Amino acid sequence: MTTERDNPGFRYPLRWRIMDALESALAVIWPRRFSRYTGWVLLMPALLLVGILVLGLVQIAGASLHRLDTSTYLPSAEYTLANYQTIIDSATYTRIMTRSLWGAFLTVVFTLLLAFPFAYILVRTKRAWTRKLLLILLFLPFFIGQVVRAYGMLIIMGSSGAVNEMLGLVGVAPMRLLFNFPAVVFGLVQYMLPFAVLMLAPALTAIPRETETAASSLGASWWRSLWHVVLPMARPGLVGAGLVVGTLALTDFAMPAMLGGGSQDFIANAIYDQFFRTADQGLGSALAMVLVALGSVLVGIVIAVFGTGTLGMGGRK
Known part of the structure; x- marks a missing residue:
């Protein structure tokens, strides 16, 4: 030197x-x-945040064991499982949970169906301008908040919005496109698509182009090469993207509230109602714990069946 x-x-x-x-x-x-x-010192900020989250969950779990005293509108002193019994016995909450799980499943399916071609073209295209355009389209939604995007869909899909106007040009009468379950799923898919593409792109990048070339040289068509070679090798990315999209969709609040119009609530909306509308913190806490349990069970099942995917940090599957 x-x-x-x-x-x-x-x-x-x-x-x-x-x-x-x-x-x-x-x-x-x-x-x-x-x-x-x-290394442990550098890890301390992350451990602190996780510790705060765990502490909050412990407090929520404790609050879920106290029922609301309707005479004082304060949590009762005794511990009870009445809030969980209320959830089990209520047909409304059963319907909300079923809707949340079904909506999360459909969101995962449609999101992966749309994200895989987008990520594949993004990774495999040889044209620089095409890749830049796709990257711009991918990252542009991140600069727009979820609520703003939901309001945009309210305008576009309204009774006098752009979609119904286009349908009117071909002689189709205005349709009710909002405040129903398909509208919520559509909004969730639109919101989750960039996350899925970001999870799939590294997995597809790790697949050498020569693999597809070798399959083609052995007589496989592009579709057979994609189905028998690319998709199996991209499974870690599909699993990781599915886990992220599924958990985010299951716990989403804004899309069901805005595009569902109050008639297509998910579990997060029910939790909000109990905390801020009826002031029943015990029942709201019980619903929150049920949501945590549902998400944990689903993630555990997926990991047990398909492995950890790209979330496994390169570990053996």
Whole structure:
């Protein structure tokens, strides 16, 4: 390394001096003998956030065991499972849970069907301008909030919106496109699509182009190569994308509230109603714990059947 003493004409850059000073200060604060603990120290902020989440879940679990006292509108002192019994006995909550699970499943299916071709073209295209255009289309929704996008769909799919106007041009009468279950699923798919593409793109990038070329040289058509070679090799990405999309859809609040019009609530909407409309924190906490349990069970089943996918950090499946 060239120094000022070796070369009088050389000037030690200021940024190097700053880095040397920071390194010396760090050596005093964190000596070299503590270096084996450096990873844990860097992990502490993340562990702190997870700890706060766990603490909140513990408090919610405790609150779910206290029923609302209608005489004082305060949680009762005794512990009881009455809130969970209310959920089990209620046909309304059974319908909400069924709708949430079915909506999450449909969202995963339609999102993966749309995300896979998008990610495949994004990874395999040789034209730079096509890749840039697809990247712009992919990242543009991230600059628009979920609520704004939902309002946009309310305008486009309304009774006098662009979709019904286009249908009117071909002689189709205006249709009710909003405030129903398909509208909620459509909104969730539109919202989850970028997440699925981002999960699938690395998995498809890891598949060498030569693999498809070899399959073609052995007589396989493009469709057979895609079905028997690319899709099986892309399974980790499909599993990871499905897990992310499914959990986000199951716990979503904005799309069912805005595109469902109050008649297509998911579990998150029911939790909101109990906390902020009826002030029944016990029942709301019980619903929150049921949501956590449902999500955990579904994730466990998927991991047990299909593996961890790209969420496995490269581990053996």
